[in-house]
Amino acid sequence: MKKIGLVLVMFLCSFVFIFPGMGHAASNTSIYLDGKALNLPKNGEVQNVNGNVMIPIRVVVEELGFNVNWDKVTRTVTIQQSGTTMKLVVDNKMATVNDNQVKLLVAPILKGDTTLVPLRFISEQVGLTVQWNNETKSAYLITPNSGNENGSGGNDDSNNGSTNPTPPDVNVNLASIGGISFSDNKLMIATDKNVTPNIFKLTGPDRLVVDLPNAKFSDTFSNGQMLDSNMNGYIDVEGYPDVSKIRYSLFSDSPSTIRVVIDLTKSINYTLTNDNDGLIFVDLNSDSSTPSVPGGSGKKLVVIDAGHGGTDPGAISVTKKKEKDFNLAVVLKVEQLLKNEPEIDYVLTRSGDTYPTLQDRVKIANDLNADIFISIHANSGSATASGVETYYTRKESIELANVMHKYLVSSSGLTDRKVRSKSLHVTRETKMPAVLLECGYLSNPKDDAVLYTESFQNSVAAGVVKGIKEYLGVN
Template identity: 25%
Template sequence: MLGRLANTSLIVLLLLVAGIANATNIEGARLWRSPEKTRLVFDLTGSVNHKIFSLSNPSRLVIDVDGSSLKQSLSSLTLTNTPIRKVRWAKRNNNDVRIVLDLHEAVSPRSFLLKPNSTYGHRLVVDLFDKGKASAKPTIPPKSSPAPVQGRDIIVAIDAGHGGEDPGAIGHGKAREKDVTLAIAKEVAALFNREKGFKAKLTRTGDYYISLRERTQIARKHGADLFVSIHADAFVQPQARGMSVFTLSKRGASSETARWLANKENNSDLIGGEEGVSLDDKDGLLASVLLDLSMTDTQTRSIKAGKMVLSELGKQNRLHKKQVEQAAFVVLKSPDIPSMLVETGFITNPEDARKLKSHSHRTRIAHSIYTGIRDFFHHQPPLGTLIAQEKSKGTLVASSKPRKHKVRSGDTLSDIAARYNVSMSGLRRINGIKAADHIQIGQLLEIP
């Protein structure tokens, strides 16, 4: 009898130890804010079962994680500019963790699990959509028609790759792709917003995650005339280096045509031309022909624009490939928006990574992207734009960049020279600067 009790006790003890060993730990959490939602990410040591539910009066969101243990306090999360007022947590049923988010206002929550990747382990993601902005079933939105006035600006959508929970490639010297791409994208946008006849729209303005489809949807919402996605390449061998430009491959175009046709019944998709062409009232064959024509024209324009950007990049930087490459990247799949993806160098290469962390080098890249796109539209401006009007009248000038620069905090002579694509010697000479880099905040420099 005693032996049997001892065996039973041993089995219970072993089961308890096994339960402890198999418990999933919540190692910590990260919080990201984007224009439409707040994303809360829990790092886990393994997969879990979980559920979430909302409570009202006051507004709360409850997150129950089965068979888990919280190993790190959540009190260090920065809740500023989020709907979360306070985070509380406690052990539940001696085996689970309950996390309660006290909210300033009601939200539309969504949760899902992510499997490990090269950067993170298992994760539980909880998205808190601002009321009225929760994403329903993904659809293909119609492209916004440009304002029906003559002399409109050309809209350039600039997409900084990765962001938030997705850092992209992490390269030599811990350089993060998401930081490099956002810095370059902002620089390109600033150049276009100083250029008469152009307007830039950033798909993301800060460090937050946007899905690939959302990026092209933002471009469509703003009626973009061109979409450029900025990235930094990575490879297992650190010797790989240099810049590349990609446009959509034929295989990618074919798969996207099929996707658009599949969505025809649920969308008022507009393609091509000033007024656009609706697919809603077209039979399958005609819709397929229209889409094919639109994709072919868009690919042709994408390649032309890509070649001009690649040419500008090659004037000051090492190229990985000397011709525009083609691939089936999701962000390039708008049938009526010329699109390109620019790989600004290999972040896994020590020399490229060092340069990509340099402000002056990023400025040179931004200027090359801007110049290539600007020159493309000077050759082929969309109808109804100011650039098209000036070209038809013969009054189009190469550039309307300001010829003066007011020195700001952090500016260096090399940065300013790179921004305006001029030589430092010329900048020194025209402004009478004799010391190596002797400029002062507020000083007005003339640009040669």
């Protein structure tokens, strides 16, 4: 059995599978393990409890060879395998994994003589891939190395509505789509293998469709980007009059195909760039046939990273605001200013409330061979801690750190807490000069009072751009 540490378990248990309705049984439900239909006991149908899919635990774990014990007095289920012990108590949201407490989003329930537990919790403990087909009310559980992939969902242009219980063929060596974002009027798709996109237009209404064959969503995709139980999601787009929304889905399972749809307000031209380097760009900025590659035409390329996002809120301020919102607000203001710099090109690691992993953020910068990488954050500590800091890891980043910090101090008006060295993933693993800016302390009432104001964010954004221009030698 896959052993999962407490922190990872807590992270995984924060996700739920959602389908229509609340607090009822999904009639005629089925559970498939590696394509094999499992026998569900009486009172053992899949349940929907406040948007959480619940499954009969004994059926699944016994198929996997787990030892399951039921204590009727304490109403406790104990599951043991390969040195890992999980204990779940009926009507109690606190579970234990190897004596470490884990809070569940919904407590196990007792239905007749069957105990039902959250699907996501138990499946992740045994290393299963989990997919839910809402049309057939079927859960598909795939064990590691089984080679099976299956998925289906809605029935519009972003999904084909497949309802087969198992795929007609085995999809192996699929490319994993790790992130989808939209900024500077460009769609960016990050993948871990070469993919040959098929792109075409649709009308009534106007849409641009990008199909990615032999691809799937990565295991971490839903950590920070919307992806529902039908494998559908979207990104709301603001500030670009030609685009209203980006939608994506698992469109087909034979072969496994990811479809991305750009909803347009009118028909426009595009250019597609795919250098098989892990990044695919669809540029809506030009009617020319020449692809617009970030950093092309001799421009300097900056990757701007809004820290945290999606399911990771970052620090919480004394007034209960989320760090991720501050970070994104500043980055979007930096973006607006960089649009006016003809010698600088840029890419945002996220342009909405999504969560690219730290690895994804680094991959974007490294694959693009960016000139510099800047991550925007806000800090948290004691109530008396106040001011701004700039962090770097590698000696190649010291000059960038000094320049950026100079402007961060002057633009924020907060206490100078100096440039500091620290081993942070995004500043350590990037190949170009990279810094992380801490723009104030959310735990300090005075800092918090200004961090979320437009004037402060505009000033800091302007300081960031001044620092970028000075370091890159751009007038």
